[in-house]
Amino acid sequence: MKPANASLKSESLFDIDWEKIRADFPILNLKIDEKPLIYLDNAASSQMPQSVIDRLVRYQTAQHANINRAVHYLSEIATMEYQRARCTLQQFINAREDREVIFTSGTTDSINLVMHGYGRKFIKSGDEIILTTLEHHSNIVPWQMLAEEKGAKIRVVPINDKGELQIDAYEKLFNERTKFVGLIHVSNALGTINPVKKMIDFAHQHGVPVLIDGAQAAPHMPIDVQVLDCDFYAFSAHKLCGPTGVGILYGKTDLLEAMQPFKGGGDMIASVTFEKTVYNTIPHKFEAGTPPIAAAIGFGAAIDYLTAIGIERIAAYESTLLDYATDCLNEIPGVKIIGTAANKAAVLSFVIDGIHPHDIGTILNQDGIAVRTGHHCAQPVMHRFNIPATSRASFAFYNRKSEVDALVAGIKTVQKIFL
C-alpha cells in the first residue's frame, strides 16, 4: 500500500485526500454500540494503518528468526530488516549515523537508559538537574530516583497561565552545579510546543547536555536532531502509527560511547569470561537480550507510511483541525480550554464547569467518542492550574472536522445531563 504517492509530486501542504488516508486505518470502521468510533485519544496511542499491519504479518509469516546470531537464512533476513528499520529511523530524525539510534521498549525506557547510563555515571552529589513543569511523569520520576541516589537536586522551570515555559526563569536556573537538562518537546497534557532549539543552545553555552522527550512531538512535526543539536532524543512507535513495545533513543556518538550500559545480557557484549566482560560497540551495548524485532520492523514500516504522506503535511492538516476544534470549544459556555500556548500541537485539554472529567469521558463514550480523562501522567501541570484532571481530545491526521462536531455535540449532551 502506497499512500498518496501521486500527491507527493506537489509541494503543497494541502493537496491530500485525507479521506483516502483515513481508509488506510481499519480500526476506524469500528462501531461502538452501533455508533461510529470517534477516536480522539491519539496522544495516548495512535492507530495502525493496514500497511504496518501487513508488514507485521509478512515478518511473522516469512522472515522471523532471532537476529545477530545464526548464519541461517531467516536469521540473516531478520537481522537485515531490523537494521533497515534502524536506518529508517536514522533518516527520519536525520541522525549522523545509524549507530546513534538505539531501539528501546519506548520513551520511558529510553529516558531510563539515559538516567542509568549517563546519569548514574556522571551526576554527582550536589549537582543539579533542570526539568520543567510540563514534563510527563516518565521524565520526572527517573531523575528523582537518581537525585535521591546521588544527593543531586531537581530544579523546575515554571510555566505561565497559557501553559508556556518561562524561558527567562529557565535561563536563571543555570549555575556551575547544573549538569543535565530534561525537556519535553510537546506537552502531552496541554499541547504546548516548547522552544527546544533555543533552550538546547542555552544549555550548551553552559556545557550542559539536554535530553528531549519527543513522544508527543515526533508524530506531529519534522524532527532533525542535527539542527536541534540535542544530546538525546526519545520517542515511541505506538504514537506514530506503529506497534507498542518499541521506541528509540537517539544519542550523540561520543556520549553513548562514554555511557555505561543500562541492562546486561546477551548481544551487548564483545566477550565474556567470569573475570572480565568487554562490552559491545554502540548501539549493541544498549540492546541487551532479544529486542522487539517484529515491533522494530513495524516501526520502520510506520515511519515509511508517515514519510510518504509527509510530516509537514500532517502537521499542517492537524493544525487546521486544532484551530477548528479550539474555535468550536471556545463557543460553548462553561467550557474552558486548559493550555492556550501560542505554539501548540493538536491536543485540546478542557474542563467543564461543575462536571468531573470522568463523568465527561463516560458520557462521551456513550456516543462512541474516545477521549482521555485524568491527569495525563502530568500531575505537576494539573497542580499548576489547580485542577485535579482534564478531559483531553487529541487529534491525528485521520480525524475529520465532522468528528470535532461530534465532540461538540457530545459536550453539549454532557452539559444537558448535568444541568
Add this chain to the structure above:
Amino acid sequence: MMYTNSLYQEVILDHNRKPRNYGKLDHASHQAVGHNPLCGDHLDITLQIENDQINNIAFQGESCAICKASASMMTTAVKGKSRLDAETLIHEFRELATGKLDINQSHHLGRLTVFSGIRDLPTRVKCAVLPWHTLHAALNAIASASTEANDDPVQTVISGNS
C-alpha cells in the same frame, strides 16, 4: 452505550447536585479519608457512633458525580443503622458494584441498586465504591482508605477478570 444511559439516572444526578449529609461533623467519634490515586478524587467521612449505632454521618470531598452520589446515598442509607447493618450494606454494595450480587435475590440495598450498571464500567467501579471503602475504614478505625491498597476487593476483582 446503553449501560451509560442507565447509570446517570435522575436519582444519581439529583444526589450529585444536592448531596445529602454534606460537610464535616464537629464531634466525630469515627472518621477516615478515602483516596483514589488514579484520578485524585478524595473524600472524608465523619461519624458519630454511640452504642454501636450510627447517630450521624457526613462526608465531603472532591469527586466525580458517581462517587459523590454514591457517598450521598450511602450516608442516607446508614444513618440510624447499627454498625453491623452498615457493614452488611458495605459488603452488599461492593458485591453489587463488582457484579457479584444477584439483585433478584434478597438484599438490603433498596434504591442503591441504581448503581448496578457500574459493573459494566470497570474503570468507574472504584468511583462508586470509594465512599463505602472509606466508611469501612472509619468503622474499623483505619485512618485512610485507598482504592489501590493491597487488600482492595475492587482491585482484586478487576485483575481477576482481565
